[in-house]
Amino acid sequence: MFTSVDDVSARLAETGYLASPAVATTVFLAGRLGKPLLVEGPAGVGKTELAKAVAQMAGARLVRLQCYEGVDESRALYEWNHAKQLLRISAGRDESWDETRTDIFSEEFLLPRPLLTAIRGDEPTVLLIDETDKADIEMEGLLLEVLSDFQITVPELGTVTATRRPFVVLTSNAGRELSEALRRRCLFLHIGFPEEELERRIVGLKVPGLGAALTESVVRVVGALRAMDLRKAPSVAETVDWAHTLLALGADTLDETVVRDSLGVILKHQDDIQKAAAKLDLDAL
Amino acid sequence: MTAVAERITGLVGALRAHGVRIGTGESVDAARAVEALGLADRERLREGLAATLLHGAGQRAVFDPVFDLYFPRGVGGPDGERAGREALRERLAEALAADDGALLARLAAEAVDGLGGYGSSPGADGWSAYQTLDRLRPQTLLARVRADVRGRDGGGEGFADRLLDDEIRRRIEAFRRMVGTEARRRVAERRGREEIARRGVVPTADRVDFLFAGRDQLAELRRAVQPLARKLATRLAARRRRAARGTVDLRRTLRSSLSTGGVPMRPVLRRRRPVRPELVLLCDVSGSVSGFSDFTMLLVQALHDQFSKIRVFAFVNRLDEVTGLLDHGRADPDGLSARIRAEATLTGWHGSSDYGVALGEFAERYGDAVGPRTTVFVLGDARTNMSDPNLAAVREVARRARRVYWLNPEPRGQWGTGDSAAPDYAGLVEMHECRTARQLGALIARLLPV
Ligand SMILES: Nc1ncnc2c1ncn2[C@@H]1O[C@H](COP(=O)(O)OP(=O)(O)O)[C@@H](O)[C@H]1O
Ligand SMILES: [Mg+2]
Numbered sequence: 001m002f003t004s005v006d007d008v009s010a011r012l013a014e015t016g017y018l019a020s021p022a023v024a025t026t027v028f029l030a031g032r033l034g035k036p037l038l039v040e041g042p043a044g045v046g047k048t049e050l051a052k053a054v055a056q057m058a059g060a061r062l063v064r065l066q067c068y069e070g071v072d073e074s075r076a077l078y079e080w081n082h083a084k085q086l087l088r089i090s091a092g093r094d095e096s097w098d099e100t101r102t103d104i105f106s107e108e109f110l111l112p113r114p115l116l117t118a119i120r121g122d123e124p125t126v127l128l129i130d131e132t133d134k135a136d137i138e139m140e141g142l143l144l145e146v147l148s149d150f151q152i153t154v155p156e157l158g159t160v161t162a163t164r165r166p167f168v169v170l171t172s173n174a175g176r177e178l179s180e181a182l183r184r185r186c187l188f189l190h191i192g193f194p195e196e197e198l199e200r201r202i203v204g205l206k207v208p209g210l211g212a213a214l215t216e217s218v219v220r221v222v223g224a225l226r227a228m229d230l231r232k233a234p235s236v237a238e239t240v241d242w243a244h245t246l247l248a249l250g251a252d253t254l255d256e257t258v259v260r261d262s263l264g265v266i267l268k269h270q271d272d273i274q275k276a277a278a279k280l281d282l283d284a285l
Numbered sequence: 286m287t288a289v290a291e292r293i294t295g296l297v298g299a300l301r302a303h304g305v306r307i308g309t310g311e312s313v314d315a316a317r318a319v320e321a322l323g324l325a326d327r328e329r330l331r332e333g334l335a336a337t338l339l340h341g342a343g344q345r346a347v348f349d350p351v352f353d354l355y356f357p358r359g360v361g362g363p364d365g366e367r368a369g370r371e372a373l374r375e376r377l378a379e380a381l382a383a384d385d386g387a388l389l390a391r392l393a394a395e396a397v398d399g400l401g402g403y404g405s406s407p408g409a410d411g412w413s414a415y416q417t418l419d420r421l422r423p424q425t426l427l428a429r430v431r432a433d434v435r436g437r438d439g440g441g442e443g444f445a446d447r448l449l450d451d452e453i454r455r456r457i458e459a460f461r462r463m464v465g466t467e468a469r470r471r472v473a474e475r476r477g478r479e480e481i482a483r484r485g486v487v488p489t490a491d492r493v494d495f496l497f498a499g500r501d502q503l504a505e506l507r508r509a510v511q512p513l514a515r516k517l518a519t520r521l522a523a524r525r526r527r528a529a530r531g532t533v534d535l536r537r538t539l540r541s542s543l544s545t546g547g548v549p550m551r552p553v554l555r556r557r558r559p560v561r562p563e564l565v566l567l568c569d570v571s572g573s574v575s576g577f578s579d580f581t582m583l584l585v586q587a588l589h590d591q592f593s594k595i596r597v598f599a600f601v602n603r604l605d606e607v608t609g610l611l612d613h614g615r616a617d618p619d620g621l622s623a624r625i626r627a628e629a630t631l632t633g634w635h636g637s638s639d640y641g642v643a644l645g646e647f648a649e650r651y652g653d654a655v656g657p658r659t660t661v662f663v664l665g666d667a668r669t670n671m672s673d674p675n676l677a678a679v680r681e682v683a684r685r686a687r688r689v690y691w692l693n694p695e696p697r698g699q700w701g702t703g704d705s706a707a708p709d710y711a712g713l714v715e716m717h718e719c720r721t722a723r724q725l726g727a728l729i730a731r732l733l734p735v
Contacts, residue, residue, distance in 0.1 A: 005322070005329055025322065025332040032321045033314055033337075040342060137519070174342075177516050183340040184308065190342040217445040224448045227455065229504070254444040281447060 001031035001058065001167070008057075017046070017053035018201050026189040027054060036147055036168035038132075038186035043173055044235030045191045048130055051169040055126035060167065064128040065114035067135035073142060077152060079111045080104075105156035115146050116154075118166045125166035132182075133175040140182050143170075147185050193226055194236060202236060207243040217254045218243055221280075222266065228279055230272040238266045256282055289319060293334075296355040299482035300338065303347045304492060311338050330356060343489055343509075350466065350486045354478040357470045362398040363391070370400060370420060378426045381456050382433035389456075393463035396421050401468055411475065414461075414468035421464075423457050491722040495577035495694045496666075503576050506722055507583060513726055514587035517733075521591055525735040561593035562687075562734040563658050567647060569665030570625060571601045571638040577694040578664050579622045581725060586611050591733070596654050602639035604646045605629035640667060640706065641675030648678040655682055660734050661689040663714070667700070667707040674706040679713050690732055692719040 002008045008031075009024040019027070027050075030037040039047045055062035065076055085104040092100050112120065118127040129143065146152060150162040170186060172178055194202065196219055203215045210218070218239065226233045234242075245265045251258045260282045267273045276282075293315050297307050318333040331352050339348055368376075373396055380388040401417035404410030430453050435446075473481040487493070490505040491513075498506065566585060568578040582597055589595055599607045607625050625631075633642075655661060661682060667674075683689045691710055693700065697718045700707035710716060717732075719725050 005326075021328055022332040022335075025329045026336040029318050029321060029333055029336055033317055035314070174512060175515075176519075177512060180306075180340065184310070187314075187336045188339050188341070189336055190345065192342075217443065220445045220448055220452070224451060227451065256444065259444060 002028050004028070011057040012050075012053050015053045015056040016205060017049060018198060018205060019050075020191075020194060020198055022189065023050065023191065026187055030187050031167065033187065034165065036170060036186045037189060038170045038172065038178070038183060039189045039191060040172045040174055041191035042193075042233070042235055044237030045193065046236055047171040047191060048128070050191075051126060051128040051130070051171070054167065054169065055128075058124055058126065058167070060124035060126045061121075062126050062128060063114050063118040063166070064130060067129065067131045067133075067139065069134055069136065071135050071139060074113070076113050076115050076139065076142060077146075078113050078116045078154060081109045081111050085109050107157070110154070110157070115142075116152050116160065119146070119150055119152055119162040120160055122163055124164065127166040127168045129168065129170045131173060131175075132170045133172040133178060137176075137179070140179050144179075144182055144185065147182075193233070196220070196223060199236065199239060203239060203243045206240045207247055210243050210247050211252070214246065214251070214253065215243065218246065221254065221259065224280070225266065225276055228276060230267065230275060231269045232267070232272060234266045242266050289324070290316060292355055293319065295479070296334070296351060297338065299351045299355070299479065299486075300344075300348065302483055303351070303486065303488060305339065305344050305347060307338055314338075327356060327358070343491070347486060347489050350469065351482050353466050353470060354473050354482050354486075357473070358390075358394075358467075360474070362471070363394045367399040368395050373399060373421060374423075374426065377421070377423060377460070378429045378433060381423075381426060381430045381453060381460070382437070384456060389460050390463055393460060393467045397464060397467045397471060401464075401471075412468045412471040414465040417464050417468065418461060423460055424454075426457070427453055491726070493722075494720050495580065495722075496573065496720070498576050503580070506576075506580050509722060510580070510583045510587050513722065514584055517584075517588060517726060517730055518591060520730045521588075521733060521735050524730075561591065562660055563594040563656070564592045564596075564733075565654055565659055565661045565686075566595070566597045567604075567644070567661065567663045567665075568597065568599050569601070569638055569640070569643075570599045570622065570631065571636075573668075574664070574666050574694055575622050577719070580722065581662075581664050581692070582607075582611055583621065584725070584729070588729075588733075591735075593658075596651075598647060598651065599625050599629055599631055600638075600643035600646075601631040602635065602637065602642050603631050603633050604643040604650075605631055606651065637670045638665070638668060639672050640665065640669045641673040641678070644678040644682070645675045648681045652681070652685065655685040657685075657687055659686045660732075661686045663689065663691040663710075664694075665691075666693055666695045666705065667691070667710050667716075668704050669706045671704050674709050676709060676713060679710060683714050687734065688732075689714040690728075691716040692725070692728065693717065694720055696720060 002011075005021075005024050005028045008028045009019050012019045012024065012027070026037065029035075039050060041047055051064075052062060054060075065071075088104050088109070089100055092103075114127070118125050132140075132143070147168060150165050151159055153159045170182075193199075199219045199222070200215055203210065203218060204212075207215075222234050222239045222242070242262065242265045245262050246254075246258070249258065249262070259280065260277065263273050263276060263282075267276060293312065297312050297315070301307055314337040315334055318337045319330065322329050322333045324330060331349070334352065335345065335348055339345065373392065377389075377392050377396075380392055397412055397414070397417050400420040401412045401414065402410070403413055403416060427450065431449055434449060434453075469481055469485050472485070487502075490498075490502055490509060493502050493506075564585065566582065568582060570578045578599070585595060585597070595608065596606065597608045597611050598604055607629050610624055610628060611621070679689075691714050693707055693716055695705070695707070695718070699705065700711070700716075707716060717728055719728055
């Protein structure tokens with residue numbers, strides 16, 4: 001799938017994703033070993049973005065299963081289109097029930113959901129199972145089954161087996177501890193906050209108008225905030241948002257007023273803002 | 286076995302010894318990863334092995350130092366002459382100012398080589414990170430590095446300049462860790478990497494002894510409270526479901542069997558009323574055991590919706606209720622112990638623990654906090670500083686409560702030594718050794734009423 005770690009790095013960069021050495025190495029290995037990739041890390045460090053970038057660089061379609069509390073088989077695997085089945089039943093009054101029955105449990109009435117969609121079809125596919133930790137534990141059993149055999153059985157239609165295994169990325173914010181069994185299926189990648197140099201490049205790429213000096217200051221302040229042990233440390237997403245804001249404000253250097261007025265873009269909790277203001281020696285807010 | 290395969294096997298063994306669970310499948314993947322990546326780029330090798338062998342971010346703190354021993358940066362000391370202390374400080378200051386990671390790593394190697402060696406007889410010699418840093422004193426370079434950075438950036442204006450001191454401190458901290466890594470590498474060359482991987486690598490936070498945890502490890506533990514609480518809540522919910530299924534009510538089963546001619550066709554289950562239990566914590570927060578108490582208080586608070594009621598009492602030699610203070614702990618867990626010590630009356634005319642007086646005060650003033658639905662946890666090392674342990678008070682609390690458990694952060698072997706009254710208390714209530722977060726989690730999952 002990929003020829004080398006450098007190749008992964010370069011092609012991800014072309015899509016606008018700047019990979020750390022850990023990210024590039026692990027994505028390369030996931031392709032080589034043919035194993036699903038479990039990406040864990042705080043919100044806003046680019047987990048979802050990574051899966052999208054991999055799909056784009058590989059010229060693959062992206063199929064996404066967004067997990068949430070209560071997501072179930074009918075949302076993840078497939079569902080029968082009951083409304084359409086009913087219509088069909090009432091339309092075909094003069095047929096035998098057996099005929100109708102075979103008919104309404106056919107392809108035409110099936111609503112495939114992401115897992116089934118990703119397994120069927122011959123084109124290269126990236127399957128993104130996003131925020132896996134939000135799903136209930138029962139869902140994990142289902143994922144484990146699908147990720148072991150890459151086949152899904154629809155009792156009325158038979159078993160679908162992947163002719164071409166998708167490249168699978170699972171993400172988790174560690175809201176709930178995922179089971180050992182699921183973890184063992186996957187290669188593990190933790191994405192933390194980036195090194196300063198990488199974060200400068202990300203800001204440079206996303207907000208090119210900001211200028212090198214201001215970009216550097218922005219990254220330094222964010223680094224200082226992360227060292228403060230706040231309730232919610234700012235992530236890459238907040239760094240980029242802040243850079244956009246500063247550009248919009250027309251700031252050309254950081255000063256106390258600018259920082260004070262825009263701190264709310266980076267920090268989401270009032271007590272974090274107060275703590276940070278005190279530590280950064282900003283005058284009372 | 287090839288040399289590389291042997292190296293991987295050794296690495297896996299050392300990780301397992303530290304409690305990382307690695308199956309054969311993962312070892313095979315690791316070998317394939319090494320084959321795909323090659324050995325030329327050490328950092329890629331590190332990431333590839335971590336991706337195949339680890340299952341969680343917490344394991345990384347153990348993995349990195351073990352990796353550094355099994356795939357060392359090099360062999361032997363740096364080339365060239367040994368550098369003197371002053372010359373090293375000079376170059377270190379420049380490297381810190383330039384924030385040049387590669388150069389800092391090289392200087393760490395030179396520093397250990399030049400300043401860290403001790404002893405000369407085989408078996409008694411070695412390399413010490415402590416001695417290296419004690420001689421080099423990198424922390425005293427702060428002012429010089431600051432001046433240097435300002436000199437090269439011109440001035441010291443600009444908002445970000447106020448961050449400079451902390452940034453330099455972080456660079457120095459990183460350099461200290463490099464010295465630690467380098468000293469371990471050199472020692473391992475002499476004594477064998479197996480031994481150093483076992484003894485010289487700090488365990489993961491959940492396996493650190495509460496009594497020996499440093500500040501950083503305690504902070505890391507506090508961050509682990511929420512995930513641990515979520516895990517425990519899942520386990521408790523499972524136990525509760527099992528308990529709610531109930532046991533067979535024989536009398537009612539037989540009565541209902543009358544309709545089937547006396548053959549008990551369908552067992553009637555005794556339904557349990559789902560009443561959430563009440564919890565009382567009595568916490569020794571004196572210096573030696575405060576890390577343990579703080580962590581447990583935060584954990585219990587994170588589990589608060591498992592209980593109908595929680596009350597928390599802290600003591601040193603006086604006892605006071607701190608339930609309200611704990612509530613704010615959610616916003617600032619780091620400040621919890623400071624706030625408890627500032628706002629509660631915990632000491633009388635001296636500062637050391639007195640279990641007898643504190644337990645007596647509890648039985649007398651707060652006796653009504655304990656009833657037949659209450660489970661009481663006492664947290665502390667039971668070291669009474671030679672004063673009367675007041676067994677009568679404990680007996681009284683045990684009589685009123687549903688259960689009383691005592692969690693002791695000291696190793697069992699030390700109970701009863703010196704001024705420890707542990708065996709006396711253990712004669713009255715169930716006492717458990719609880720030295721690490723991992724043990725605490727297991728005990729809570731088992732002992733908490735559901
Ligand atoms: N390495 C990176 N390269 C480019 N952009 C990144 C990178 N990391 C994070 N980002 C930016 O951060 C934003 C948030 O990323 P996202 O994938 O939504 O985070 P997560 O899924 O981890 O919560 C993205 O829109 C992207 O702009
Ligand atoms: Mg996301």
